[in-house]
Amino acid sequence: MKICSAAQSRFLDQTTIAGNHLSGLELMENAGRGTVALMLDYYGDCKERRVAVFAGPGNNGGDGFVVARHLHELGAEVSVFLLVNPDRVGGDAAQNLQRLPAEIVVRPLLDQEAVDSLSLQVDIIVDALLGTGLTREVTGLFARLIDRINRSGVPVVAVDIPSGLDADSGVLWGCCLKADLTATYGVAKTGLVQYPGADYVGRLEVVDIGIPAEVLERAAITSSYLTEEVATDLLPQRQNNAHKGSHGHILVLAGSRGKTGAAVLAAHGALRSGVGLVSLCVPEGLNTIFEGLCLEAMTIPLRGLAGHALTNSDFGEIVRAAVGKRCLVVGPGLGLAPGTVALVNQVVRELEQPLVLDADALNGLELAGLTGSGADRVRVLTPHPGEMARLTGLTTQEVQNRRLQVAGYFARQYGVVVVLKGAATVVAGPDGELAVNSTGNHGMGTGGMGDVLSGVIAGLLAQQVDPFQAACLAVYSHGRAGDLLMAQGSYGYLASELAAMLPRVWAELHSA
Numbered sequence: 001m002k003i004c005s006a007a008q009s010r011f012l013d014q015t016t017i018a019g020n021h022l023s024g025l026e027l028m029e030n031a032g033r034g035t036v037a038l039m040l041d042y043y044g045d046c047k048e049r050r051v052a053v054f055a056g057p058g059n060n061g062g063d064g065f066v067v068a069r070h071l072h073e074l075g076a077e078v079s080v081f082l083l084v085n086p087d088r089v090g091g092d093a094a095q096n097l098q099r100l101p102a103e104i105v106v107r108p109l110l111d112q113e114a115v116d117s118l119s120l121q122v123d124i125i126v127d128a129l130l131g132t133g134l135t136r137e138v139t140g141l142f143a144r145l146i147d148r149i150n151r152s153g154v155p156v157v158a159v160d161i162p163s164g165l166d167a168d169s170g171v172l173w174g175c176c177l178k179a180d181l182t183a184t185y186g187v188a189k190t191g192l193v194q195y196p197g198a199d200y201v202g203r204l205e206v207v208d209i210g211i212p213a214e215v216l217e218r219a220a221i222t223s224s225y226l227t228e229e230v231a232t233d234l235l236p237q238r239q240n241n242a243h244k245g246s247h248g249h250i251l252v253l254a255g256s257r258g259k260t261g262a263a264v265l266a267a268h269g270a271l272r273s274g275v276g277l278v279s280l281c282v283p284e285g286l287n288t289i290f291e292g293l294c295l296e297a298m299t300i301p302l303r304g305l306a307g308h309a310l311t312n313s314d315f316g317e318i319v320r321a322a323v324g325k326r327c328l329v330v331g332p333g334l335g336l337a338p339g340t341v342a343l344v345n346q347v348v349r350e351l352e353q354p355l356v357l358d359a360d361a362l363n364g365l366e367l368a369g370l371t372g373s374g375a376d377r378v379r380v381l382t383p384h385p386g387e388m389a390r391l392t393g394l395t396t397q398e399v400q401n402r403r404l405q406v407a408g409y410f411a412r413q414y415g416v417v418v419v420l421k422g423a424a425t426v427v428a429g430p431d432g433e434l435a436v437n438s439t440g441n442h443g444m445g446t447g448g449m450g451d452v453l454s455g456v457i458a459g460l461l462a463q464q465v466d467p468f469q470a471a472c473l474a475v476y477s478h479g480r481a482g483d484l485l486m487a488q489g490s491y492g493y494l495a496s497e498l499a500a501m502l503p504r505v506w507a508e509l510h511s512a
Helices: 006-018 024-043 059-073 091-098 112-116 140-152 213-218 228-234 260-272 284-293 312-322 338-350 385-392 396-401 403-414 449-462 467-486 495-511
Strands: 002-004 050-055 077-082 105-108 124-128 156-159 181-185 203-207 223-226 249-253 277-283 298-302 327-330 355-357 379-381 417-420 426-428 434-437
Touching: 002 006, 006 024, 006 213, 024 059, 024 091, 024 124, 024 156, 024 181, 024 203, 050 059, 059 077, 059 091, 059 124, 059 156, 112 140, 124 140, 223 228, 223 467, 228 467, 228 495, 249 260, 249 312, 249 449, 260 277, 260 284, 260 449, 260 495, 277 284, 277 312, 284 298, 298 312, 312 338, 327 338, 327 449, 338 355, 355 449, 379 467, 385 396, 385 403, 385 417, 396 403, 403 417, 403 426, 403 434, 417 467, 426 467, 434 467, 449 467, 449 495, 467 495
Parallel strands: 050 077, 050 124, 077 105, 124 156, 156 181, 181 203, 223 434, 249 277, 249 327, 277 298, 327 355, 355 379, 379 417
Antiparallel strands: 002 223, 417 426, 426 434
């Protein structure tokens, strides 16, 4: 599913109108009528149901007026509440306000007393207060009304976007109306699928308002929402006569004393991705641990730092080990000893193979090594928000407030794929591609999950999936495995259990 920014959404509307495809009134009519169709599907027959439509002065309010008119025609008992004087409503919205039948009472709410005394004894509330153009904190009567509605317990249908939600980032502008159903128009907005805003959206449905295909193409929308349908199209093709060599061989540089589990989990993630072979370069003093915990992988013991951490003194042997490998995972549990950091940066600068850089590989990473590694070299970075903050010089909160923008800018600047982990993980590509994941849950907030993910990404790269698409498929399947585990218990499951659930995800996708 495509997702777009508020600016792109405006472009779609304006270009459609300017090209004489549809007028603004026709777009508004299609939006309101489509919203009512969704309400009928969601709530059933609306005849004699009491519906309160709360409208602001802009086009969002105009959409609400159309909803009110169509619900009235279906026999609903509709009231319209307007948070401005009617003479402040302009443009197409004003025309739809005038089209309301006389039986629909329009009541302005112009002061605190009017809001506080309002009866909310209704069956459904339609939120048409504030739209995608909101760029400042919600205060005053709007904030007071939103609080009252949120505490009422009445089901809410949001018109295009819940009032108070930033359409681009999902950040809340002080307060936000919590919807049960959001009918968004033309293309879903990126803020609807990012947190914390995603918690306020409820069921998300896209209403076709008649934007022509040629206009959609001109908008050059490169962002998508990772759903099962999208993930299915990304699966690598496998031949019946394939063998382990067909599915690729990866090399994992990971693990140090006290962090052997990270390397094992990365290897298990890769193996569960369907890769043919996995080898681990590991400190020789820890080799017996790896051989005991990861039976399906091969180990290459290296002397390193007293046998308990890899260092740049191991680089020559790593180069030899990398021959014939389609991808490397670098970083899980690797440690931050000076020689280890030097090794990571030497690998990034000098190795030709695709690299998945995670955890400790990111903490000591010299960004100049990314730009100097050549435009044709694949580098996938998998930071959590704190690591992304260190890479960019921003605060963690700044990263979280603009996840798509931060990941997208970094990916373009350094020519890499960025997987910005967290709720609604963001994947950003070097050519401006962006994706937001739909799977995953709070139960995955436990150690080792990222190690598994790095292995899955590498395994898909080794199966020769496009780098951006490999990251997208890995993120979706990793989250879906977590969702399957959550169905057994909301939390308390382990990263190793998630890796073991991946074959079920692949089966789901192949049968979808």
